[in-house]
Amino acid sequence: MAQYWDSSLDNYYDRPATPQPESSGGDPMDVDDGKPTQSEMVTMYTGRRTGAGHEMPEDIREETIRSFTEMAAWPFGCQASMPTLPPRLTVRTLLFPIRQSFGAARSPKDRQLARKGVMEGPLFTGQCRPETTFRGADEKPGSGVSEVCDLYREVGAMLLAAQERAREGMTEVKPGEGKWWATRPRWGGAPNDGIEGDANNSDEQPATAAESGKQDAGGSGSRKRSKHGHAAGPGSRRSGNGRRLSNSERWKQVQPGPSVWDKRMTYMQIGKIQDSPFDDIYMVSSINHHLAILHLRVHRRYLDMLTTGESEWPAGTDSTGQGWDELRLRRTRWYDVLDGGERVEAFQGVWRIFHYLMRRREGS
Template sequence: MFGIALPTLGSAARAKIDRKDVPPPTPIIFPSPHVPSSSSTEADSTSSGPKAGLVKTLQAICRPGDINGAAFDAFGVKTFYDANPAEVVPDPSYIPDFTNWDSLTLDEAREKNASTRLPLNNGNLSPGCQTYAERKAELSIPNQDAFRTVRRLPAMKGKPQPRLGNSYEFFRCLELFTTFWDDPTAPPPKTTSEEPAPDATATDGAASASDDDGYYRTMVGTAMPAEHRHSLLSAFIRLVAYDFGCNVTTPRIEPRLQLCTPPSAARPGQQARKSYVPSGCIFVFRTPTKREHARAGMVEGPIAAVSARGSSSLDVDLEKNQDLARELLAALVTAQHRAREGKTEQRFGEGQWWTTKKRWGGGSGGPIGREVDKDEVVGDKDAASPPTKKPRKTMAIYDNYRMIRPPSLSWDKKTRYEAIGRPVGVTEYDDIFVISSLFHHLSVLRLRVPRRLLEVMDGAEEYEAKSWGDLVLWRSKWFDFFKTEERIQAMQLLWAVFAYQMRKTEGEDTAMAG
């Protein structure tokens, strides 16, 4: 009765604004390839050593304006922008020969599909050239034809109705972008002299070019809700991730970069200071092969981080620094999660006095001095007892406040933390992938995170500045979702990333426990 298609309503709800009243488009400015630097930091490090360590530098950041070149200098960030797929993927041998696959017809792809499927680390086989041909054909559908299907309009006269298949969700989310961003592939609006005569228009449900005249950008890009970009990016990643046994999943616990000062930085008689920096990223996890574990919502990994941001003024240094900091934060959080493999969580404050002893000294009367024991009777003893109430299953707010216990757990119990894709025997570093999105574009980052850096952030002594070396970042070019050729290139890059991360390595047990 109330089964209304909400995506259809979202696509059809367009503000009726005359074209001459449409606000100007939002300019698209990508991040600068130059990392901000601080000359004062270099002077301090060359003269009398670093004034503050990495953790103290990060803990001193309280406002967005505090993110400057000193923070990036403390990490030793080194960037390589517009990297090709062979540079983004650590081992280019796992990149399929897409040029050869593009030359195959659909029938030839079916015949050679079995020979192009490789074993994965979950015990299954990777998708082959047939799956690639299907995804490429779906993404090659022109935007206007795909949008007509999403808007439930008939196909143009003389054209067949396109079959979006697995890419329907992607085009549905991309169609929502047309309210806030100009589609560079859309035909220019027709003038009054070009409008067809009334007798030349199609009737009885036949499509005409005038059906799309009411669908054009009516708002600025900065007004687009953030969930639109998250939905579009997740739908695009799933086109590749599903076939590799992975999925984009929102974490149940807020992703946080855990920081701890070294013991030497603490005052006498005090413990090291622990803090965290929250991140708004989500992750790509591997789906368990056991059905009962998958139904229980368990995941494995993470394999990569997904960061979709709404920054639009990247020509300003403050916005530029914040955007790069968000990407680095997502990568470092992912590195900490992957480093949890084979470890158990050490609950912060466990066994300490402030999690076991009463803060008020345990005197009579409780913390506010007005509490009485339950055995003490107040009032007339012979009075009738009040009616019994059904015992509540949860504690009252005040009783919950009085509980003396450590902070809540920061590890997800349903996540099997594992450094999937890291080469066997390599422990000095971990290659972290971040799938980043700005405006209506996508870029893939690879950040090589040294193990020494994770140890310093976990509280290890930092005897010298940047003892871990450089924090190297490779970033691919920005791919426009509106342009067919570029989104196919983005799909190929994601395919190569998943093929590398999900590869089967020698000596690895493929009979996964779940």
């Protein structure tokens, strides 16, 4: 990160674009009058940086902040790892993609579960963003469109963490599970060849067995894998015998949508105040070479209404006067990761989050 953002050793100077030729010392063949010629000057740089800040790859910031958080996680028996599934915020029947760089979770006491990579939590989440411009020249601080969008990204990531923590003791209901369009055959059960039938009725000539074999051989080796380790494209699902499903077979499948729950995560509200409808959500947010710690207090009824549109939790307020339909967001100042004093102060804040969430409850 310092190779793109550390400007403490920056040094700019001007020099001629082409160096001046050395004097020949009275060469009789030299017809130059000896006067220096005017050459174009260029600005040169010496320092630590190898590129501008906006040119830094995203994974450098993500790995830096994740490693910074993991230094405080290990003493508490926790880990900071990247999500294994694409993070998506559930808003009734919609799934919104969310930027989530990493999440902090607790390792289980059972060694067998720990070896399988099962975690408990999440405790809090982390989000790193590559944006470097947040307002235009004619926009006032706090009123820029990019600033508001950046705030929405942070709130969305914290609401996703709140939804995951609220899954404690619940059973997943996949999208479309129990619905008629995910259980009954298409066209009322009437015979329909689907894609193959449409191909037979078209003027296109079907591919021969040799050509289809070449396509399958080329496609299986050239399929790329996504960031989260899953094969990209609709051909990632396979049948029970390991054979790749054809387009017609995939089209004929009638089943609920894919799961949005992480199979290797035991969802728990670790650190939540018992008998309280509010949950405290924390997040480590990072832009440029700075980080800040955010705190969001959200009511369980708010999460239920956001997720399913209905809730059994009664509407009410707490001692601070916050209603169930309110979101209160607080943040620290932005700490400079390249400054030693501010880096220590930010680390103390992350340590206190782990210390608070991992505190011993009464009766446990």
